[in-house]
Amino acid sequence: MHGSDLSRWRLIFTPAMPRPVWKDLVRATLGGFAGIAVCAVFAWGANLSDVFPVFLIAPLGASAFLVFAVPNSPLAQPWSAVAGNTLAAVCGVAAAKFLDPAFAPAVGVAMAFAAMMFGRALHPPGGAVALLIALDPGLLERTGAVEICLNAGIMTAVLVGAGLAYHKLSGRKYPLRAGLAQGTAVGFSRLGLSKEELTDLLARFNQSANLGAVDLGRLLAAAEDEAIHHRFGDRTCGDVMTEITTAFGAGDPFHEIVRVFQQTDELAVPVLKEDGSIAGMVWQREVFNQLARTKSTRLILPAASAGKLMRPPDALFNADAPVGDAVVHMLRHGVQQVLIERNGVLKGRLTRSDILELALLSGGARKAA
Template sequence: MQSDRKSSFRTALAPALPWPQPAEAFLAMLGGAAGIGACALMVWGMHEYGSLPLFLMAPLGASAVLVFAVPNSPLAQPWSAILGNTLSAVCGVVAVGLLPTETAPVLAVALAFAAMMLGRALHPPGGAVALLIGLSPNLLTEVGAVMVVVNTAVMTSVLVASGLVFHRYSGRKYPFRTSLSQSGPPPMRRLGLTEDNLSSVLSKFHQSTNLGAVDLARLVAAVEAELIQPPFEGVSCADAVSPDDTTVLPETDFHTLVGKLEQSGKPVVAVVGTDGRLAGLVDQRDLLHQLTGTTQDVPCPPAGRLARDIMRAPVTSFDGSLPLGDALHVMVRDNLDHVPVSQDGTFLGFLTRSLLLEALVWPVADRKVA
């Protein structure tokens, strides 16, 4: 028991982050230097040629860490960074104006927390901005309260603008995507998860400030691809379906249709023309509807009805070239049991859940080799 406690204690104090990739560390270092360099250049330009007495602030270094090291974090986004720091500067100025030097820093930080959260602009360096102003009442005397706020807004904006330019060429996405419909994983690679579903999960585990719904969707899609795609790598729907000889022609009569369904043991039969193209589907429900809907009192077989009169178009169908992994996602998402598969217009057969399970246990490529 003592050993377990020591192990838990060591684990709790161990680094929470994995070892960084050298390229990631280099990009973060280069981006931080570029961002602070741009701010310093802006200060120099204003001193030499402008009229605004801008100056660098220590919290900009913390903002640079977020913008250039973790650009996908909700805390690092332009809205959070610019508005968070600016609101915090306002809170710092208000606190210094209301309270004596000894207690102003406390109120400054407290107000900054509230303002950033209400403004949906939580940005950790904002707390440092408020504390810096609360600890430096002389700063307000030297440059003025308005200029302190303006300087914070301008300097943070320059830093964020640097991040926008830098990440355009770094391979990182900044700002991160905010719409699943516009830039989330392709629909076939998502098992019906909406942005509301993902946001709810993040809120449940108190992770809304650490990760955005769109980035969680990307992670879920990557996990799905990692678990599902490898067994189906290079395998299409045409490779998985079994040749289906339980088809009927559009001219097939009602009694023959019933016999075909009984013979196949399947709930659905394909209506295929003489050219091999899928014309429609007939399932058990369609036949029952014909039986019970012909007369009001005594049901009787509608002997005069042909397959073309009863069939309906398939809700979903797959092309034979569709990757089997994508077909799995659609069938699970839409709760489908049988989906017709055609290649160049020719009906090949049905892709069923049992065939997909078989492919997971014994990949199609392995069966072909065997």
């Protein structure tokens, strides 16, 4: 066997996943214990009351792994888990009840696959649920068809409920759709892609069952952030910033503010404290909006000073911070500029024009090289 063949087989039979993070390992392990323990206590309590007997089934262990170890997977979401196991139980019962025992297991599992896919409730443990029921026709006689199906749904729902509580306490997002709004703000708008477009992209590469559109958006946005940092290298905000030549004091009157904006093309002017630190920003549009609402600047109250008109700055970065950090912030929050300070004293501003100029210069340097 050639060396290349050995290398290929070595790659096939080596772990495909990275080493686990200890925090995730401990969280998943404790979660699996808690989930099955809650189900066991629930079954014990339900059997004591003799209202509706429920019992643990082996596939709950696989469901627990998905819910507690990989809660972001589409296969682990509440609908997938509860509906998937319930549909699979119905298919297993139907196969065991109406088919020859020799064919029931294979047909039951196949039916479960089709039912879960049709119901958009893919949940791998569902295959085990159908197989478990089809392998033991006597289970129908001992328990009852309806009871078996209800047991699968109820116990899975209890497990999912335990997962919801556990992940809320441990700080992990579950279910996936609970983080949809945040994912949209951070990922989708950043990328210029809608949730539907990301979903289509997953379907094109047959990854819909492994990853949700929200997580894909987050991953792509994170990759974009890394690319931005690589793009600008070790340049700092102080290297790229434009020095500020115009600033207000908190007591500057309104007519002085109007004069400054009329004579410059500034969109916003900082308001500085006596020690040179930033107090806030006065925006051109707000000043002109006030002018538009009055017939004369004389109607503006004397109290309308820079200190009264200012708003907090959108962002303040240290001059030694990587310029990539500022670019990511500007893209993520849709701001036109950020302010740069050093040792608490305002030094300059970083605008989108500065970033564009840096990008063009960097591109030209790479081309010349």
